[in-house]
Amino acid sequence: MKGPLFYSKILLFGEYGIIRDSKGLSIPYNFYNGALKTEANPSDEAIKSNGNLKRFVTYLQTLQNDQPELVTFNIDVLKSDVEAGMYFDSSIPQGYGVGSSGALVAAIYDKYAQNKITVLENLTREKLLILKNVFSNMESFFHGKSSGLDPLNSYLSIPILINSKDNIEATGIPTQSLNGKGAVFLLDSGIVGETAPMVTIFMEKLKEEGFRKMLKSQFIKYTDACVENFLGGDMKSLFANTKKLSKVVLNNFKPMIPEQFHQLWQQGIDSNDYYLKLCGSGGGGYILGFTQDLEKAKSSLKGYSLEVVYQF
Incomplete structure (x- = not known):
């Protein structure tokens, strides 16, 4: 069966x-x-x-x-x-x-x-x-x-x-272009993440007024913008907002990012070769990456395994 x-x-x-x-x-x-x-x-x-x-x-x-x-x-x-x-x-x-x-x-x-x-x-x-x-x-x-x-x-x-x-x-999403230079990819952290402990950390952080403010004024603002940009096919704005989102996550969600990836995360923001964000609750598992130039991202992330999810 x-x-x-x-x-x-x-x-x-x-x-x-x-x-x-x-x-x-x-x-x-x-x-x-x-x-x-x-x-x-x-x-x-x-x-x-x-x-x-x-x-x-x-x-x-x-x-x-x-x-x-x-x-x-x-x-x-x-x-x-x-x-x-x-x-x-x-x-x-x-x-x-x-x-x-x-x-x-x-x-x-x-x-x-x-x-x-x-x-x-x-x-x-x-x-x-x-x-x-x-x-x-x-x-x-x-x-x-x-x-x-x-x-x-x-x-x-x-x-x-x-x-x-x-x-x-x-909803419908913009059609993929399989020879497009831009891509969304998965980066394997090589670590298994557990959802429940990560959600617990997040719920604890929600008790802090500063964290709640940051969520509203930055994290949610950029997340909403990214969704609208992606669905509207506005890739230029998408990358500008993904970069902002990547920074906010690195500064405020450090426990959800495996420590050995903190530098790699920053490197993407500094070089603009790729931007990383959490995939699911974090703590391990996959990290989601966005790049305007897949070949550039591959060479910057040499030694890591990348799985392309979507190309444009």
Whole structure:
């Protein structure tokens, strides 16, 4: 047995900001994917995944008992499939900020949710918000607090524009130009990041008035501008605002940036060869890079592995 594929995602803009109502833009990233699977001779990895699924099923049962109006599952079928060894076969790296738990949540909802909202429906804003709320509750099992955006992106496999917490919409992004010089890329930090501790640090920082002010006057301002520039295809303004955003992140989100990347981050700002920003919650995993000249960025970041996500 093998279920349909669910893809990883990249939040191009909006990490942390969307908690405080900034804009955000999330796109599917088809390089990685995962599917529910059962096989006769499971690997150690499959057995471990199956163990995680057992705990997740217990959580989902509690969720539906507490909030039956939110979501109900074919829980008996789900339980028996998990007992029979079902696991999530995924190439999505965990702790890398590309939505490994989101794809799993989407796969479970797709197969076992009752009265589910399907991808083929006319996805009104109201339906998107219902889905986001269901996914937020489901994914909280993994992170403690989830916006629900990762599973939403994985489930629908279309770019999603976040205008604010209660205003999200499916969107189109400018067409890629595969021979374009500009690019968005992933830089592998080589370290696994954990979402929950990073979110805790952010929530603690929110208690400081200075940090809240900086978020509003700089971080959210530049994030919103980047989203608008990117969707409008205004690449000149996009790079000017990404540079400002990269500086603000380096100055105010240091705990979320692995220490050995602080200098590399600054080097990009000084040379204008590339600008780095957080991919997901940070703390490791991937770092997101923006460059107007991919070849230049590659030579500046020699020795690091770069994965191109989008070219223009």
